[in-house]
Structure formats: structure tokens, C-alpha cells
Amino acid sequence: MRLSTRASHLKASPTLKLAARAKELSALGHDVISLTVGEPDWPTYPAASLAGHEAIDQNLTKYTPANGTLDLRKTIAKKVKEDLNIQYEPTEVVVGPGNKFVIFSALQVLCSPGDEVVIQAPYWVSYPTMIELADAKPVVIKTTSKENFKLQAEDFEKVITPKTKAILFCSPCNPTGLHYTVEELKKFVDVLKRHPHVFVLSDDIYNRLLLNGEKVAPHLLQIAPELKDRVIAFNGGSKAYSMTGWRIGWATGPKDVIQAMCDYQSQATGAPSSIAQHAAIAAIEKCEPDIAKTIELLRKRKAVAMESIQKIPNLKFSEPTGAFYLWVDVSHYLGKKFEDQTIEDDRQISQILLEKFFVGTVPGMEAGVNGFLRLSFAVQEAKIQAACQRMNDFFKQLK
Numbered sequence: 001m002r003l004s005t006r007a008s009h010l011k012a013s014p015t016l017k018l019a020a021r022a023k024e025l026s027a028l029g030h031d032v033i034s035l036t037v038g039e040p041d042w043p044t045y046p047a048a049s050l051a052g053h054e055a056i057d058q059n060l061t062k063y064t065p066a067n068g069t070l071d072l073r074k075t076i077a078k079k080v081k082e083d084l085n086i087q088y089e090p091t092e093v094v095v096g097p098g099n100k101f102v103i104f105s106a107l108q109v110l111c112s113p114g115d116e117v118v119i120q121a122p123y124w125v126s127y128p129t130m131i132e133l134a135d136a137k138p139v140v141i142k143t144t145s146k147e148n149f150k151l152q153a154e155d156f157e158k159v160i161t162p163k164t165k166a167i168l169f170c171s172p173c174n175p176t177g178l179h180y181t182v183e184e185l186k187k188f189v190d191v192l193k194r195h196p197h198v199f200v201l202s203d204d205i206y207n208r209l210l211l212n213g214e215k216v217a218p219h220l221l222q223i224a225p226e227l228k229d230r231v232i233a234f235n236g237g238s239k240a241y242s243m244t245g246w247r248i249g250w251a252t253g254p255k256d257v258i259q260a261m262c263d264y265q266s267q268a269t270g271a272p273s274s275i276a277q278h279a280a281i282a283a284i285e286k287c288e289p290d291i292a293k294t295i296e297l298l299r300k301r302k303a304v305a306m307e308s309i310q311k312i313p314n315l316k317f318s319e320p321t322g323a324f325y326l327w328v329d330v331s332h333y334l335g336k337k338f339e340d341q342t343i344e345d346d347r348q349i350s351q352i353l354l355e356k357f358f359v360g361t362v363p364g365m366e367a368g369v370n371g372f373l374r375l376s377f378a379v380q381e382a383k384i385q386a387a388c389q390r391m392n393d394f395f396k397q398l399k
């Protein structure tokens with residue numbers, strides 16, 4: 001075997017693959033509308049971009065400490081205090097090349113072979129593979145529309161064993177766009193208190209993109225600060241600050257875990273980009289008014305997306321409260337025929353939509369559940385409307 005067993009388990013990120021195929025079709029001259037990638041379509045905010053230019057001009061272009069500059073770690077700690085009223089020292093903050101890698105490194109330093117990490121389905125497409133790459137086992141709990149696709153604390157407790165290392169969850173959630181309320185989180189706190197060996201990996205990457213009027217999504221540590229020693233929270237520049245390409249993410253958590261992540265990163269990535277770190281400081285300090293405008297924009301786009309999807313018969317969804325996704329139930333159409341092909345799963349639906357109607361969507365199966373599509377509404381309103389019109393044309397043809 002040329003490749004390792006690890007590589008043989010490896011699955012390329014399906015959303016990135018779909019986005020690449022959408023780009024290929026565009027390059028061939030097709031008018032593709034992609035609702036696939038979880039990425040804002042507006043530019044990085046001016047203050048952050050300017051700071052990036054400044055960093056280059058001032059020759060801030062050398063290695064930084066592996067865990068990020070002290071200035072950025074202090075800025076992050078201050079921000080977490082402002083947003084969530086949780087106090088961290090700079091030694092309890094680690095910066096890395098994107099939230100994705102920081103979650104990856106947390107799993108690497110926490111998990112040993114045979115450990116279990118609990119996630120819900122639908123999940124963010126990368127979680128199961130990241131857990132497997134840390135030699136641990138994803139324990140997936142399926143959620144349904146009955147619970148509004150939110151993991152129930154009692155279902156979580158049922159799967160806890162001595163091997164359970166952590167629960168990994170995301171609020172607001174990718175792909176559902178729904179966030180956990182204080183009441184729901186309280187139930188998790190009760191369960192976690194009964195199982196002191198379980199860590200919490202809280203992916204907060206969308207916590208500033210709340211569409212219900214609240215400023216920040218409720219956090220487990222606001223409810224139970226006493227869990228601080230076993231909660232690692234992840235955030236970054238990609239979503240609220242529209243900095244996906246700058247690759248800056250961070251984690252806050254107990255010093256021993258954060259130090260281990262820093263050591264891991266020092267061997268794996270060296271340091272995050274010095275230029276991007278400088279820009280991230282400006283983003284955090286200066287871009288609150290830009291985030292407020294973004295929320296307004298997303299609220300409008302969400303309304304357009306919901307209205308457009310409602311025009312397609314037999315599709316169902318819950319109104320998202322955060323992030324920029326609609327999680328649409330298309331299960332009514334499973335078993336129907338398109339031309340002479342029977343539709344067995346949502347991957348087929350997504351593929352036909354892309355190849356024949358030039359609309360990019362993420363199939364629910366990539367998030368662990370069949371019968372759904374994830375649609376991003378971080379896309380211009382006219383494009384959302386046109387994409388939904390094409391989807392309507394497709395679903396009308398199913399017999």
C-alpha cells in the first residue's frame with residue numbers, strides 16, 4: 001500500500017468538492033449559481049483589510065509565536081469578556097490557521113485511540129472525519145424536525161460511556177441555522193455535571209451571526225462558569241468578519257489543553273500568518289458596526305430565501321435563527337422519477353440540480369441525514385431567487 005491507513009480513511013471535504021465542481025461548470029461557460037459554500041459573499045471589512053496592508057508595509061511578515069501574537073491573544077480575551085463575560089488570560093487562548101485547524105488540533109491533543117466524541121446529525125461535514133483522524137470514534141445522534149434538529153440533553157446522556165471524551169457541537173448550527181437557547185443549554189449543564197470526565201468542544205464560529213435580535217448566541221459557560229476547566233470554545237475571523245481566506249481561528253480553554261494545542265501547532269503549522277493576525281486585531285477592535293450591517297443584510301436575504309423556497313411545493317424548513325443556512329426537507333421527492341432515473345437520495349437531487357440546472361446545493365447525506373438540502377443565503381438576493389426558480393423547475397419535473 002502506497003498510502004497510510006489514515007489516508008485511506010480520509011474523505012475530502014464534500015462542500016469544497018461541490019464548490020470546485022460548480023467553479024468548473026462556470027469555467028465551461030454555464031451560468032452556475034452556487035448555494036454551497038459556507039462563506040460570506042461580501043468583502044473583508046475595510047479596517048481589517050487596511051491593517052493587512054499595514055502589516056506588509058511595516059514588515060510584520062515574520063514568524064510569530066506558534067500560538068499567535070500576544071496582542072491578538074489579548075484582543076481575543078478582551079472580546080470574549082465583552083461578549084460572554086468569561087475571563088481568559090492570554091495563556092488560555094491559542095490562535096491557529098482557521099477555526100477548522102484549531103478544532104482539529106484540540107481533537108488531536110484530547111483524544112486517544114478508542115475514545116468517543118459525541119456529535120449530532122445533521123453535523124458540519126468535517127466533524128466525523130476530524131474525529132476519526134484523531135483515532136477516536138464519532139458517536140452520532142440523529143435529530144429530527146420533532147426536536148427542531150437540536151440534540152436533546154437526555155439523548156446525549158444515554159450515549160455517555162467511560163470512553164466518552166467529549167461532545168462537539170455548534171450553535172448556531174451548520175447546517176440547520178438554529179441555535180441552542182439558554183433553557184436547552186441548562187439541560188446539557190445538568191448532564192455534564194453528572195459526567196465530569198466529558199469535555200465540551202463548543203464551536204462558536206457563528207455565534208455573532210444571530211438573526212433574532214440577540215447580539216451573541218447563549219453560551220454554556222455563561223450558564224455554568226464552573227465548567228470552564230473542561231470547555232474549549234472555538235471561534236475565528238471567517239464568518240462574522242468575512243475573512244475566510246485570511247485563515248485565522250482561535251480557541252479559548254483550560255491552560256493545559258491550550259498549551260498542548262500550542263505545542264501541537266508548533267510542530268504542525270509553525271505559526272498562523274503574521275499579516276492575517278494583524279488584520280484580525282483590527283477586525284475584532286473596529287468592525288462591530290460592519291457586523292451590525294451584515295446582520296441586517298442577512299436578515300433580508302433570509303426573508304427572500306424563505307419566501308422563494310415556500311413557493312416550491314412540498315418543501316419544508318424551520319426558520320433559521322443564526323448563521324446563513326436554510327436546512328430544507330426535500331424528502332417528499334425521494335422515490336420519484338426524474339426522466340428515467342429514480343431519486344433514491346438527496347445526493348442525486350443535488351447532483352442533478354448542479355449538472356442540469358446549474359444550482360449548487362449541499363446534500364443532507366453529507367451532514368449525515370438523507371432527504372435534505374443545505375442552501376446558503378450568503379448570496380445576493382437576485383441569485384437566491386433565480387436559484388429557487390430553477391429548483392422549482394426541477395422539482396416540478398419529478399413524477
Ligand SMILES: Cc1ncc(COP(=O)(O)O)c(C=O)c1O
Pocket residue numbers: 038097098099100101124170174203205236237238244248249
Ligand atoms: C461549523 C463550522 N466550524 C468551523 C468552520 C471553519 O472555519 P474556518 O474557516 O475558520 O476554518 C466552518 C466553516 O465552514 C463551519 O461551518
